[in-house]
Amino acid sequence: MTPSFKKRVQCIQSAFLICAIAIAVGLVWTTLGNPESREAARQETLQRTYIRGTITDRDGTPLSWSTKANGYRSYIDGETKQRAFSTVVGYYSPAYGTFGLEKTFNSQLISSKCKSDGKQIGNTIQTTLDTNLQTATYSAISDIANGAAVVLDAKTGEIVSMASTPSFIQSDLEDNWSEYAQKTGLFLPNAYKSTFAPGSDFKIITACAVLDNGVGDTNVNDRGSYTFKNGQTITNYDSRSFGSIGLEGAIRNSSNVYFITKALEMGGDKLEASLRKFKLGEDIPLDFTTLSSNLDFEDKRDEVVGSIAFGQGKTEVTPLYMAMACQSIVNHGTMLKPYLIKSVTAGNGTKDDTYTDSPEELTTVTSKETADEVVSCMEVAADHYGFGYYGNQGWHVAAKTGTAQTGKSTNAWIVTALLDSNNDPQYVAVIMAADQHHDGIYYKNQLEDIFQATAKYDASKNSSDSSDE
Template sequence: MRKSFLAIVLMYGLLFAGSFYWQLCAPIQDHPANPRYYQMFKERRGAVYDRNGLALAESAPDGEIFARTYSTASLSHVVGYFHQRYGMTGLERIFHEDLSRGRSLITTLDLAVQQSAEEALKGREGAVVVMKPATGEVLALASAPWVDGNELDANWSDYLADQRSPFLNRATHGLYPPGSTVKPIVYGAALSQEHTVGSQVWDDGGSLAIRNRTIQNFGGKAYGKITADQALALSSNVVFAQLAMELGDGLLTVLREFGLGAEIQFDLPNLGGHVPGRVSSDYDFAQLGIGQGELLVTPLQMAAVASAIANRGIMMRPYVVQEVRGGLKMRQITRPQPIREVMPEEAAAALLGAMELAAAEGTAQTSLDTAFDYGGKTGTAQMGQGSDHAWFIGFAPAERPQAAVAVLVEHGGSGSQVAVPIGVRLLEAALAVNE
């Protein structure tokens, strides 16, 4: 009897264990053969709003299911898409738990700025990120080309065949050499060490010989005797190569402090890029100082850099979801959060001045009429093959920046000609954001 008793208890023990495993542990919930997966298309999903309460993504009944519509096409790289056949991406995927329970997302995006970004990038390959420096709120994030979340059924095969990779979010996952947009970081590092470096006079002969190799200015121009501020404004490779060589290993530390080489803690997944762990030769330091060589960054990282400079040295964590709201009780609010001080306030102020100079009389000038002063830095990332990538990072208004931007146009040629007008227009749109 005792053995029978134990055997029956053992049998039920096995059943308890099996129930425990299959009901609580087995990783089979999201298997495509599970018909419950399709249930979520039959329920109204929470909406996604911009900062003014305009709907960015909404569900509306469409026969048996609810169809998701997006207010503008470029949102597919931020809000993402949610489709019965093609799955989900972006915030739709990351906040799926909340959205599928009918909760809505209130983002920091501004539909008008997003649409300006979309307009500016249309027909190009590139990315822009617009942020508020004081808080880290992302006003717009766009990557071109994009897939249109409203037209997935019609265009899916075209999207798949598109050589320009419309599924790639270049803002978060595009890795590019920063070109001259790294110079503000180099300059910031130099200013942090020595406040008077801005008024030092350098002799720029147009090229710099390092051992048996040379570093040249863009187009081989010689600027003669210039201050470091002017060197930034004119984007002198000769001066910045020397600054970088003087900074040495300290430069690597500062690059990392500015958030390069590591993933940003953001609502969307993103790549960390690359900062070399060890640099052996002076020439390699010089290359680093002008944004070539091993350095790789994402547009999101460069927007955070511009934003940190504009916020006088305090880098804020970028975020795009400011609130998850469900019913009366549930409100989950994101608060602005500083990441770290990337440079002392005085150094940041000096750097802001130098970037303002670049916008006023340097490479970041524009022929557009603007009602505000801005500061910025252009970049032209030289590629081994094909035309160069055009960069611009900037902020406005110059005295008390309210908006920061990073613009990248792949194979756009010169930063001054292509990226600056886009950046200026976006800063204008961002300054028009009503508070």
């Protein structure tokens, strides 16, 4: 063997040795040093060890539970109820993983601080959802192919029902996975994850900006359309004209011309500052998800500012966000953080104090005087829409509809609040139907069904609260 050949062989051997060492180090890092891999290994061990914890409604009724470790997951009985809860509770599957609360609270569901009959059982996750109201809310929108509905307790921020379509039957997941996996938007729930152009229901937010910036005292001559300097023309719905119109009439009749005119009168900077008070464009961490919205003042051209003012342009929100925004207005300007989790409890009764089941103020969006004036305008609009009084409580309604143009179809919205005889807010209810060919008022009957179910829920809750005292 020549010296040069021998040297080449040694080089090759050294290279192989270096590669082997690198691979070994990589394997050791992957299994021992990489934090993500270590956590995945720990989760897998817990999954095999613990009986997965139970997810319940607000009264403790099980919505999702297990009887053995790493085994079959059971769900609330009934196809309609499973569809109602599926886009919130989600699923656990050894084959297909987790989704919804099953994913968000996976760590808590497969760990705890106790044993029961010698078995290790995960935490119980108690939600704020009411089964009867959740089912009624889903049933109200079940014929909408791409929709959502939300009911918030306006005094606390509790999410008492929240449904999305499309939905699925949880117990059929394994058998129908191929079909479910191909359904657009099924695992991106419309109520709290997907965002949509809001259209005219957004005007209740812009109305606060109009008043706060001192441009609400004068009327606008509404001739049915507004033409910007660049030649772009925006019309009212059905090109209706309203003549001399103030804020109350503008909300009642949903005048685009009024809100464009007032937005340009106050200017883009002031409009944006007012809208940002509603946390538009921010990611808002909630106890089960992060709530997102989009507010894009790409520049301050008149047509951009004007479009944003009546809920178009690049503005996009979730139905849960619009419920939260409406809640902040009917709650005299104080925005509460929506929450879905009442408690996380170990088998020994120890509660995770992260989840307090109590109201949390996020911010002040406007003054009480401004908020109450906008609510008064919404009450006039609700009367115009034909809403009456609901439940034995005799609640009346404040409302705003919306119809956002999205190419060849529309997003139809109806945003409402139930108020008592003292005008104190009780609940906020929102319906959104995407890809439609009609306006928000089309869903008035469905919303009234939700009102009646909410009144029954409230009466039952108050009766239960009284008996506990």
